[in-house]
Amino acid sequence: RAEVVINDSSSPAAVDRSNESIKHNIKPASSKWRHNQTLSLKIRKQILKFLDAEKDISVLKGTLKPGDIIHYVFDRDSTMNVSQNLYELLPRTSPLKGKQFPTCAIVGNSGVLLSSGCGPEIDAHSFVIRCNLAPVQEYSQDVGMKTDLVTMNPSVIQRAFEDLVNETWREKLLQRLHSLNGSILWIPAFMAKGGKERVEWVNELILKHHINVRTAYPSLRLLHAVRGYWLTNKVHIKRPTTGLLMYTLATRFCNQIYLYGFWPFPLDQNQNPVKYHYYDSLKYGYTSQASPHTMPLEFKALKTLHQQGALKLTVGECD
Numbered sequence: 001r002a003e004v005v006i007n008d009s010s011s012p013a014a015v016d017r018s019n020e021s022i023k024h025n026i027k028p029a030s031s032k033w034r035h036n037q038t039l040s041l042k043i044r045k046q047i048l049k050f051l052d053a054e055k056d057i058s059v060l061k062g063t064l065k066p067g068d069i070i071h072y073v074f075d076r077d078s079t080m081n082v083s084q085n086l087y088e089l090l091p092r093t094s095p096l097k098g099k100q101f102p103t104c105a106i107v108g109n110s111g112v113l114l115s116s117g118c119g120p121e122i123d124a125h126s127f128v129i130r131c132n133l134a135p136v137q138e139y140s141q142d143v144g145m146k147t148d149l150v151t152m153n154p155s156v157i158q159r160a161f162e163d164l165v166n167e168t169w170r171e172k173l174l175q176r177l178h179s180l181n182g183s184i185l186w187i188p189a190f191m192a193k194g195g196k197e198r199v200e201w202v203n204e205l206i207l208k209h210h211i212n213v214r215t216a217y218p219s220l221r222l223l224h225a226v227r228g229y230w231l232t233n234k235v236h237i238k239r240p241t242t243g244l245l246m247y248t249l250a251t252r253f254c255n256q257i258y259l260y261g262f263w264p265f266p267l268d269q270n271q272n273p274v275k276y277h278y279y280d281s282l283k284y285g286y287t288s289q290a291s292p293h294t295m296p297l298e299f300k301a302l303k304t305l306h307q308q309g310a311l312k313l314t315v316g317e318c319d
């Protein structure tokens with residue numbers, strides 16, 4: 001249990017961001033990082049006490065029916081009904097059933113990826129996880145193209161696809177969905193109220209246009225279980241970010257885990273500015289009290305795991 005303990009109780013809001021990147025200096029990818037298999041297996045075992053990625057990655061068809069009422073995980077007083085479309089898109093069996101991959105890449109969305117040249121390295125992993133439908137084509141040299149699982153918070157439809165206000169945006173989303181080409185589209189539909197219509201729009205498009213994706217909708221207990229695991233290990237996260245969720249799930253089915261694009265700081269290790277996202281102009285907002293995330297704290301925990309060989313973080317150029 002002690003492996004992921006970090007002794008930092010400082011509030012991320014109080015952190016002096018200009019110095020933050022210096023504290024988090026990580027040696028270049030070529031330095032002597034060694035995978036610690038024993039520790040990875042130990043972490044997998046510990047996480048299995050809280051959740052099972054194979055099951056929690058998605059609610060299955062057999063467990064719900066159209067019309068069922070679901071209370072949102074973070075807004076318990078608000079409910080949604082399981083629509084016919086949602087029901088149709090629930091998988092019958094876990095998309096990860098019996099899966100084991102030698103190496104996995106989890107690609108976060110930090111601008112630190114720009115000019116990294118990490119694309120080929122990322123694409124060489126056996127399973128590649130991406131977050132929030134982040135674009136790949138225009139950035140393939142730095143982020144790669146291979147996508148085996150991609151997440152989609154409902155808010156992405158608003159942020160990146162203008163809430164599908166007109167045909168142009170609908171077409172843009174359709175193209176992005178078509179490009180997924182058989183990969184898993186992971187939609188946290190039951191987490192927070194407010195995303196219901198957006199999830200429904202996407203479900204409808206997938207069915208209407210026979211889009212070749214394997215949809216997955218995380219279980220109601222996943223977020224609390226993930227938070228429980230990290231809290232037990234003294235990582236006091238408020239609400240896990242998509243990136244941390246993906247790492248926690250990946251420990252179950254990936255033997256070695258490589259993280260790219262995880263860098264929640266406005267300056268890189270050489271004190272050059274870093275965009276919050278590699279593909280848009282969103283600003284750093286995670287330090288605000290209102291933000292549900294505690295990204296620098298998560299990063300610190302991941303960095304400790306990197307140093308112990310349980311995962312590998314790449315925050316600069318690839319070889």
Ligand code: CTP
Nearest residue numbers: 108109110131132241242243244262263264276
């Ligand atoms: N990330 C990071 N540093 C950044 C931006 C992102 O480490 N500057 C990681 C985080 O783990 C994040 C993941 O990359 O979860 C994907 O980025 P984003 O799409 O912004 O993540 P969300 O956590 O889903 O953000 P939000 O809840 O605001 O939608």
